[in-house]
Amino acid sequence: xxxxxxxxxxxxxxxxxxxxxxxxxxxxxxxxxxxxxxxxxxxxxxxxxxxxxxxxxxxxxxxxxxxxxxxxxxxxxxxxxxxxxxxxxxxxxxxxxxxxxxxxxxxxxxxxxxxxxxxxxxxxxxxxxxxxxxxxxxxxxxxxxxxxxxxxxxxxxxxxxxxxxxxxxxxxxxxxxxxxxxxxxxxxxxxxxxxxxxxxxxxxxxxxxxxxxxxxxxxxxxxxxxxxxxxxxxxxxxxxxxxxxxxxxxxxxxxxxxxxxxxxxxxxxxxxxxxxxxxxxxxxxxxxxxxxxxxxxxxxxx
Ligand SMILES: [Zn+2]
Numbered sequence: 670x671x672x673x674x675x676x677x678x679x680x681x682x683x684x685x686x687x688x689x690x691x692x693x694x695x696x697x698x699x700x701x702x703x704x705x706x707x708x709x710x711x712x713x714x715x716x717x718x719x720x721x722x723x724x725x726x727x728x729x730x731x732x733x734x735x736x737x738x739x740x741x742x743x744x745x746x747x748x749x750x751x752x753x754x755x756x757x758x759x760x761x762x763x764x765x766x767x768x769x770x771x772x773x774x775x776x777x778x779x780x781x782x783x784x785x786x787x788x789x790x791x792x793x794x795x796x797x798x799x800x801x802x803x804x805x806x807x808x809x810x811x812x813x814x815x816x817x818x819x820x821x822x823x824x825x826x827x828x829x830x831x832x833x834x835x836x837x838x839x840x841x842x843x844x845x846x847x848x849x850x851x852x853x854x855x856x857x858x859x860x861x862x863x864x865x866x867x868x869x870x871x872x873x874x875x876x877x878x879x880x881x882x883x884x885x886x887x888x889x890x891x892x893x894x895x896x897x898x899x900x901x902x903x904x905x906x907x908x909x910x911x912x913x914x915x916x917x918x919x920x921x922x923x924x925x926x927x928x929x930x931x932x933x934x935x936x937x938x939x940x941x942x943x944x945x946x947x948x949x950x951x952x953x954x955x956x957x958x959x960x961x962x963x964x965x966x967x968x969x970x971x
Contacts, residue, residue, distance in 0.1 A: 674699030680722035687892035695860035734938035777830030816887035895964035926953035
């Protein structure tokens, strides 16, 4: 094995067809490149976590035939790693306190508190009360290459400005947690939903600021409902847990344009995985923004 891929769901509801599609793409891509594959629970925003959702997610993944070699890491148990990363940013003079509310500015955060809130190395940060932001004042345009979508060189200032790395309520920001976790878990390839593509610049900048290795990125086209609207984790009608696992896998492979034969939905999940491992080809996803789910998730009849 060389390298590592990952699937990192949030426990905010049941997995839907889009989640399965992303999980499948990340797992198949890892296997195709000789990498192993892990699952991480992104529950850093504990205010949004739904009790019991994590167990539902793990059991759904298992029923579809996913398996992962190492225990799931929970972000809610990882605060000390994020605080250590904040130490690094603070020692570099990049961290500052900010009490600005959403109504105090429009668009990307303009850096209002950058000078007056700056934290000196070793200065106590406190635990809650004000947000901690990362200065992007010296960030040049961040360059990264998406494996399936090509070059992206957004200006951080126009995308996010100085972004929050620890929130006012004391929870670490998603951006920080993702970057720290990918590095400490040895992740080398990130295959995830297209909706997270915009955040890649911030994460690449954080990797550089923290002196962490770069990872490769590939963004899976966003699966939409049949009417083009966003699939929702909270809408039970879009959950796929009630489908036979083989049908769910067939649907996801179909969405990923792998052209599974209809008979596949009558196979065991193990047989489907064997078929998919042997044929995985991400080329049909290159440059694709969205994939439209069928109106009804009926299993194919023949
Ligand atoms: Zn501020």
